[in-house]
Amino acid sequence: MLEHELLNQFYRELFELIGEEATYIIYQNYRGLNLTVPKKLYDSKKIAGKLSSLDKVDLQTKQEFARKYDYSQRQIERLLLSKQK
CATH class of the missing domain: 1.10.10 (Arc Repressor Mutant, subunit A)
Incomplete structure (x- = not known):
């Protein structure tokens, strides 16, 4: 489905970390947004x-x-x- 070699660097790295399907889901839901990820994993x-x-x-x-x-x-x-x- 996704052409790995043509992906933007961010999505290519994401693709390598979490796979094609998860990368595409993130793209569909969050494209165009600036995300800030909390430093701490736990509340x-x-x-x-x-x-x-x-x-x-x-x-x-x-x-x-x-x-x-x-x-x-x-x-x-x-x-x-x-x-x-």
């Missing part, structure tokens, strides 16, 4: 909720959450404080 409020639902949140737990969800330990501590208020 900080939801992470804070998950943390506050734990029985015990110690230093090791904070470090694990920081690594797992790509946040700093300081950010994890701030999320906990904001949820406690």
Whole structure:
């Protein structure tokens, strides 16, 4: 369907990453738009909720959450404080 060698560089890279069908779907739905993609994959409020639902949140737990969800330990501590208020 798509002629890979003729694609715009952005769509060619997308094609190589996610395949032809997904690239075409993105093209159909978002062409002409400027997209800003959030740096963080996970929602900080939801992470804070998950943390506050734990029985015990110690230093090791904070470090694990920081690594797992790509946040700093300081950010994890701030999320906990904001949820406690």
